């Protein structure tokens with residue numbers, strides 16, 4: 001993984017439950033893969049409290065999605081439905097951050113409705129900073145990720161940037177279908193229990209959101225992220241070239 005001052009992987013994506021990462025950043029991670037970037041996925045819980053499926057099923061599904069992304073996956077074993085921003089939870093994440101030394105982090109935005117998502121965002125923010133403290137009583141060499149990007153969901157947060165995921169929209173849908181127990185599948189009668197995700201309208205809503213952010217950057221589908229800091233740009237012409245391509249420059 002290089003010397004102690006170098007990043008180990010390009011990114012770490014951290015979600016409260018298996019499938020969260022794929023919902024909020026699946027397209028972005030597929031794009032990063034295509035660019036040759038290396039990353040790691042981290043689930044705070046095994047999702048065992050979910051209405052549909054069991055811990056064992058959800059772990060199997062999460063492993064299938066990680067395989068599709070060709071990315072390692074870690075699970076921190078926090079209690080599903082009761083994730084709390086405690087020092088113990090932060091220490092577990094700090095060990096993982098120090099193990100992989102990611103350059104950037106992706107996670108939920110702390111304005112999200114599900115308390116596990118909100119708490120995960122807070123854990124990530126504080127653990128990311130503390131992981132860089134050299135005298136911390138935690139395993140591993142100090143490492144502080146350079147940026148945290150919080151995914152914009154259904155709350156009224158203005159994104160700092162959007163990632164064009166048009167080329168990998170279909171792949172993102174296939175990725176989500178690794179989670180057979182969670183999403184609507186008219187051909188499967190294996191899983192019962194009514195949830196927002198399992199309703200026929202969830203995928204439609206997910207696409208509407210991706211199309212909305214896509215529209216904002218003049219693309220078909222996009223994922224949106226918020227960053228607490230202002231990003232530095234060395235060459236502003238790079239931004240203009242991507243956002244407003246000359247007509248006909250892109251199919």
Ligand SMILES: [Zn+2]
Nearest residue numbers: 016017020114
């Ligand atoms: Zn979740």
